[in-house]
Amino acid sequence: MPDVKQGAKLFELAKDAMNKAYVPYSHFPVGAAILTASGKRYSGCNVENAAYPEGTCAEAGAIAAMVLDGETQIQDIYVIGKGDGLVTPCGGCRQKIREFSSVDTKVHICGAEGVRKSLTLNELLPFSFGPENLEQAS
Ligand code: THU
DSSP, X not given: XXXXXXXXXXXHHHHHXXXXXXXXXXXXXXXXXXXXXXXXXXXXXXXXXXXXXGOBOHHHHHHHHHHHTTOOOEEEEEEEESSSSOOOOOHHHHHHXXXXXXXXXXXXXXXXXXXXXXXXXXXXXXXXXXXXXXXXXX
């Protein structure tokens, strides 16, 4: 768990990203912010498309920014959306996060007021398939 100051910074980054989302079709903005094991931060928002399946999720945007900067270890990821429910990463995003996760990678689900629930990636995606599976096969 990031310390209070780091957590607040990540929450703000995710919220700022959510406010930049391009969502003319769903009107459902989502923001994500990553803290890497090395202490760096990246954020992303969902970007929709008139060809609906081509839209990308907030988590995917944050992961792309992280990889572009040469980082590959997600320590924590904050996800924020609108409404009273838990805006948990979709199935595809759970797998995308999995690629860059460790056993203690945490996903913090946020609402307007702050973090609503913190889960390990393993809780969201148990018995997951990852890079190790490919390594074991060769
Ligand atoms: N969305 C995300 O950005 N992340 C998720 O994990 C859940 C869904 C976006 C995709 C789409 O632009 C909108 O939320 C409604 O599904």
